[in-house]
Amino acid sequence: MFEIFKHEGLVIETPEQKITQLSRELSALRAERDRFNEEAKTWAEKRDKLHEEIKKILLEARGFRDKRDELNNEIKFLKTIRDERLKKRSETFELLKSQRQKIRDILATMTGRSLKSLEEEIARIDWKIQTEPHSLEEEKKKV
Numbered sequence: 001m002f003e004i005f006k007h008e009g010l011v012i013e014t015p016e017q018k019i020t021q022l023s024r025e026l027s028a029l030r031a032e033r034d035r036f037n038e039e040a041k042t043w044a045e046k047r048d049k050l051h052e053e054i055k056k057i058l059l060e061a062r063g064f065r066d067k068r069d070e071l072n073n074e075i076k077f078l079k080t081i082r083d084e085r086l087k088k089r090s091e092t093f094e095l096l097k098s099q100r101q102k103i104r105d106i107l108a109t110m111t112g113r114s115l116k117s118l119e120e121e122i123a124r125i126d127w128k129i130q131t132e133p134h135s136l137e138e139e140k141k142k143v
Contacts, residue, residue, distance in 0.1 A: 013021070107118050 108114070
């Protein structure tokens with residue numbers, strides 16, 4: 001078929017032999033290229049799937065962050081309202097305390113009697129009003 005020439009220990013191929021050998025090498029290289037292309041395609045598909053999963057997870061995380069921020073703002077608002085109401089309650093208690101003290105002071109100076117004796121007097125008068133009959137005119141005066 002093909003002749004191989006040897007000259008001083010060197011193998012000399014004919015051009016046809018060289019073409020055949022190069023065709024075989026080219027064919028093997030093409031097969032290897034195709035295999036690498038298929039492998040690259042498989043890896044690209046895996047990469048794309050992972051990117052999609054990451055995209056979904058990041059979108060979900062953003063939603064959670066937004067919800068967290070919304071809840072934190074609501075908590076901040078509610079804490080402000082709570083603090084205002086606690087302050088108002090404290091002020092009201094202080095006002096009530098001072099008003100009670102003023103009433104005690106006024107009652108003590110007006111009558112010179114103790115608070116206990118005044119409370120007893122009020123209870124006695126209240127009992128009298130409830131138990132004794134009165135005319136309509138007297139009822140209106142007392143009320």
